[in-house]
Amino acid sequence: MSAGHANSAALGEGARSFVLFPLGKKRFALPADVVTELARPDRLQAFPHTTPRLTGVLVRRGHIVPVFDVAQVLLGAGAPARKFYLIATRHFGSAREWTAIPVTGECELTAAEVVPPTGGLPGYVVGLLSLEREIVELLDLEKLAAAEVSS
């Protein structure tokens, strides 16, 4: 994971850290505090289940980590091949659990201020990061998990 070029010292008091991850031609953001690590491609293991968007599990340091394919929601069926796994923490009531999110390239750590999402964006976009050359959607993992798959 590379450090971003945004300089938090140059930003206002409201700046927070985020991890930007690529999915195809777009990048999305998650709060840095929910991201544990960026993992190299690992052995995805699948077994029968009926939970949408879970594609299997990985074994990471003795933990069994479910793989949550957010690209199905964000890009639909035509998402490009995913190369890495972003390991993030999801909350289930008082329990916390790692989730692996397949992404298509290297991630970047950056600091930015969040602006509220504009109307018309899906509910899982909880803010926008205005960076030098792009606007990046900030995602809420739980809302994303509950979202319908786009066609």
Next chain:
Amino acid sequence: MRITRPERKRTSRRGEAVILFSVAGTSFAVAVSAVEEIRSTEGLRPAPQGFAGFRLPKVKYLLERERRTYFVVDANLHFHILPSRATRVLILRHAPVAVLVDNIEKTSEITVLHALPHAFEGDEMQWYRGLALFGEQVVPVVRPESFLSKGEVAVAQASASKLAAAAASPAPGAASA
């Protein structure tokens, strides 16, 4: 039916003997104590037409064993996976239920049963007691009673009895000797 998850931490430190079996290329484990017998598919009788209506399509065969009728569940249909070539039948101990599987891989022992991660929230919560690790391989440990619930067994038994009674009674209008 409400399924409660086991503790998030590893739930068992005692060793448990399991049978590893495969269905359509996926390995599963079941407790040795839940299995009465493993046999070939010889002697399976296709479920008669009209058996349990459309309520139990996964019961594909019946098996008579020691004057008891076993309802044989097709594991592919149970787990919603593509058909494969079944060669073995696991006869379960807790109920008159058997399961059609592809192969028996081996028997082994698990010392740790990992709870199914919270992210899983579908039928698998009923199907699996948890997950076991064999080296780096993750194997779901099945909940034997999930193949057919008590209610489904009752439906199957009622349907089988009804069909047997219908077969035994003379057809309407049949001439008597």
